Amino acid sequence: MDPLLRGEQAVLGAVLLDPGQLGNLDWLEARDFYRPAHQALFTALRRLRADGHPALTAKGAVPLAWLTDTLAQAGQHVRGLTASYPHTLIAACPRPAHAPVYGRMVLEGSIHRSVAEHAARLLSVAQEDAGQAEVQGTVAQADVLSGVLEELAARWGTQPRAVAPKALPITATSAEPAAAQLEDEQFLLALLVNQDKAIEEVFDWLRPQDFADPGHGQLYRCLGALHHRGEPIDPVTALWEVQRRGLLADGTLTEERLGPVLRDGAAGSAEWLGEQLLRSSVTRTAAGAALQIAAHADNQRLAPGQLIGHALHALGPLDQVRTRWLTATSPTDPQHRPDVGEAARLQAALARSPTSSPARNIPTPDHFPPVGPTPNRGRDHAAPHQPTRSLL
Numbered sequence: 001m002d003p004l005l006r007g008e009q010a011v012l013g014a015v016l017l018d019p020g021q022l023g024n025l026d027w028l029e030a031r032d033f034y035r036p037a038h039q040a041l042f043t044a045l046r047r048l049r050a051d052g053h054p055a056l057t058a059k060g061a062v063p064l065a066w067l068t069d070t071l072a073q074a075g076q077h078v079r080g081l082t083a084s085y086p087h088t089l090i091a092a093c094p095r096p097a098h099a100p101v102y103g104r105m106v107l108e109g110s111i112h113r114s115v116a117e118h119a120a121r122l123l124s125v126a127q128e129d130a131g132q133a134e135v136q137g138t139v140a141q142a143d144v145l146s147g148v149l150e151e152l153a154a155r156w157g158t159q160p161r162a163v164a165p166k167a168l169p170i171t172a173t174s175a176e177p178a179a180a181q182l183e184d185e186q187f188l189l190a191l192l193v194n195q196d197k198a199i200e201e202v203f204d205w206l207r208p209q210d211f212a213d214p215g216h217g218q219l220y221r222c223l224g225a226l227h228h229r230g231e232p233i234d235p236v237t238a239l240w241e242v243q244r245r246g247l248l249a250d251g252t253l254t255e256e257r258l259g260p261v262l263r264d265g266a267a268g269s270a271e272w273l274g275e276q277l278l279r280s281s282v283t284r285t286a287a288g289a290a291l292q293i294a295a296h297a298d299n300q301r302l303a304p305g306q307l308i309g310h311a312l313h314a315l316g317p318l319d320q321v322r323t324r325w326l327t328a329t330s331p332t333d334p335q336h337r338p339d340v341g342e343a344a345r346l347q348a349a350l351a352r353s354p355t356s357s358p359a360r361n362i363p364t365p366d367h368f369p370p371v372g373p374t375p376n377r378g379r380d381h382a383a384p385h386q387p388t389r390s391l392l
Helices: 003-017 019-024 036-050 064-075 085-091 096-132 136-156 179-194 214-228 235-244 255-262 270-298 304-329 341-351
Strands: none
Touching (some): 003 096, 019 036, 019 096, 096 136, 179 235, 214 255, 235 255
């Protein structure tokens, strides 16, 4: 027994029994029905109402023409409708006066289905963009999904507000990062460790969570902390900061993994490599958000308002990495760059501070918040200077 099917049949049966119920269902649309036959029937009922069918003003029993004309009108757009199906719909309706409630059930199913479909599209586009080293399609599809969520919220009568779920849904694990991507991350870290002031090229917009390898992200956090404190960055100071944060003791990093990063000889553009890493972060974050949203949509216990709120919350990290992507690739002119404000810059400074003692009461967030524009850029991003790997 399919509750959604019963709901679709009941709302159609209610209108066949009482044509006046159409006036209570103006907010329901034909696309909200899952079955094409039901879409065609609801469209036909609306068309007959607009044409002023006599059944709408008939006294007493509903004329048989209301059923036969509905069936004939719907049969022009869909196949397989039999003369007995309207009677099946009528039998599925316990109370015609409950049509608005049945319609709400149909709309609720439509919202879950629509969110799941657009999440699947976002996942597909993100995976395709990841293979082609692009982000435009992912960004565009994310905007489509955001617009759909706002529209669905308006139809359901709730505010489109991000709401964190009590627990993250269990989702399918994404594919392991490619070896080439991990190699690029390792090479970027080697540049930041061994090239003077290389970290200034990426410091304003690259964050630890942009690294596919969590260990690489923690190492970048160490380098960011050194830079924020105004301390020099070299293999010795980097190793000390890693040890000081307990990353060797807890197994987050090992001497074997640190060896290629701390070894001198890397030469290339940290800025270009950082942008490639950030591009991958956009598609990876989008794929993760899509998987979470799809899992929420599959949870039938979530009311539409909750589903929309959780979906908007899942898109939050993607919005953040998109903003940083625009910062990294925007023109040199500061007027074309997003101004995040003084409060965000202060928060960024606190985030890059070393771990504090309880007495100082300085927060230690899990990521670097966005900050202002990158100074002294001016490189043509369309034809970047690719780094050369040496002695690695």
